[in-house]
Amino acid sequence: MPVPCLCLKSCFFNALHQTLTxxxxxxxxxxxxxxxxxxxxxxxxxxxxxxxxxxxxxxxxxxxxEYFIQNFRCEPAPRTSEWLSDLDQLLLYLHIPFCEAKCYYCNFAVDVNQSEDFHRKYVDALLRELDSHADWLPNCEIAGVDIGGGTPTMLATAELRRIARAVKPLLKKSARPFPFSIETTPRIAAEELEKLQILHDEGVDRVSLGVQSFNAITLASVNRFRQIAQTDIAMANLRRTGFKRVNLDIIFGLPNQTLEDWKYDLDQIIALDPDSITTYDCLYRGKGRALTKRTVILPTPETYGALYDLAFEKLYLAGWKTTYGSVNFSKHHNETGTSACFEGRLLDGMPYLGLGNYASSLRGNHWSFNTYSASDYMTNIRTGSNPCAYFYDLPAAESQxxxxxxxxxxxxxxxxxxxxxxxxxxxxxxxxxxxxxxxxxxxxxxxxxxxxxxxxxxxxxxxxxxxxxxxxxxxxxxxxxxxx
Ligand code: SF4
Structure with a gap:
């Protein structure tokens, strides 16, 4: 892999450091x-x-x-309302597990079932779980809501409307500027404008678009197809619809990705002019991950460093700023670029309630996960069983x-x-x-x-x-x- 000019890079960093200081x-x-x-x-x-x-x-x-499961798991898991319902403020996450196909680098709880009937029943379960908190949740200040997955916009328009309508009233007390965020893909944002319009009309402020790469070969190597030509249209649709913030995700450290490939991706993403850009480092953790099994030569830490440094330099000079080391870049002053929910969870360590299969909830040193599979989750909700499968009571050192x-x-x-x-x-x-x-x-x-x-x-x-x-x-x- 070609290495950038170290002299130029250190000159840039020295100048930047002085400017920031x-x-x-x-x-x-x-x-x-x-x-x-x-x-x-x-x-x-x-x-x-x-x-x-x-x-x-x-x-x-x-x-x-397994480390948490073996050492800190408590059974039986309590229902989340038992340890969250006296809170004044929290964040809310709704998990929609459905995707067209599973990307090889992904380790989220994803379900590739394409049946609209199955999707509708899943939304029934999700809203029923939300409703199970109706005696306390509306009294809380919900600082931010993320609808993530999976690909939430895989759901039919009517299902998206049902979810957004159930969530919107909960955000009345939020003091955050753009509290309601959802994820989508270039294909859906390019082809299904009606979904974007419904989400916007029902109060969604921010959309995050998973672009990941502009290289068709790289995308194919991680099981993603048919999206490059649609990204421009997707971006135009998101702007036309009127979302207040649009974020684009791209990934570095993908299989065989060179600095030149990455530079091209960065140039493309800059040209799209989003409000914020998230540059994920591709994860190969865990031998079971499909990508890890398929990749012969994994990127070294030096490769990750060179790719990140190139992104930091190019994005900084193009107007997307961040603290060095952050993978989240924003062109708006005093904004991280991430959603209110994500920022509250990661940066402020705020408590959150997760709904849906394998959604996690957290408060202090207590952390829980719902059951993994979408089908098991739906059965649990339908039969009135506790959907929470894992509950951890963590020592302070683990939470820290x-x-x-x-x-x-x-x-x-x-x-x-x-x-x-x-x-x-x-x-x-x-x-x-x-x-x-x-x-x-x-x-x-x-x-x-x-x-x-x-x-x-x-x-x-x-x-x-x-x-x-x-x-x-x-x-x-x-x-x-x-x-x-
Ligand atoms: S689209 Fe996102 S959630 Fe779905 S498989 Fe790919 S990375 Fe995972």
């Missing part, structure tokens, strides 16, 4: 004895393990679901790791938010780890925000791993089945 008044936080390393050997051993398995250290924590990895999706961890969420100081809880991040040149602290340093995206796997609790480290290192 001067314009925001950031100061480097002095590091003192509190960052003295107290168990270097253990950390060194752990980081050596991480370097041997970089693809396992993604934004998703834990690296293996999960929160920090999510926050790093935005390129930083904020000391105040961490204190608000956990009631302890970030710098005291992770003194050794933050000390190592500084000494290794991976992170820096500016105005109480611990940020990924310019040019260090290539070490994101190691940065994330720093916040793994001792128990998780030992569990992973003792795995019989080798990690990636």
């Amino acid at each position: 001067h314009s925001t008044g950031w100061k480097r936080k002095p590091t003192g004895p509190r960052f003295f390393m107290i168990s270097t050997l253990t950390l060194v051993n752990w980081l050596a393990f991480v370097e041997a398995h970089p693809h396992d250290f993604t934004i998703q924590y834990p690296a293996r679901r 790791a999960k929160y920090i990895l999510y926050s790093l999706n935005y390129g930083f961890v904020d000391e105040s938010r961490f204190m608000r969420r956990f009631g302890v100081k970030l710098t005291e809880t992770f003194a050794e780890e933050l000390g190592h991040a500084i000494n290794a040149g991976w992170m820096e602290c500016c105005d109480n925000r611990w940020q990924v340093k310019l040019g260090q995206f290539k070490n994101m796997h190691a940065i994330r791993s720093l916040f793994y609790p001792e128990q998780a480290r030992k569990w992973l290192m003792a795995l019989q089945e080798p990690m990636l």
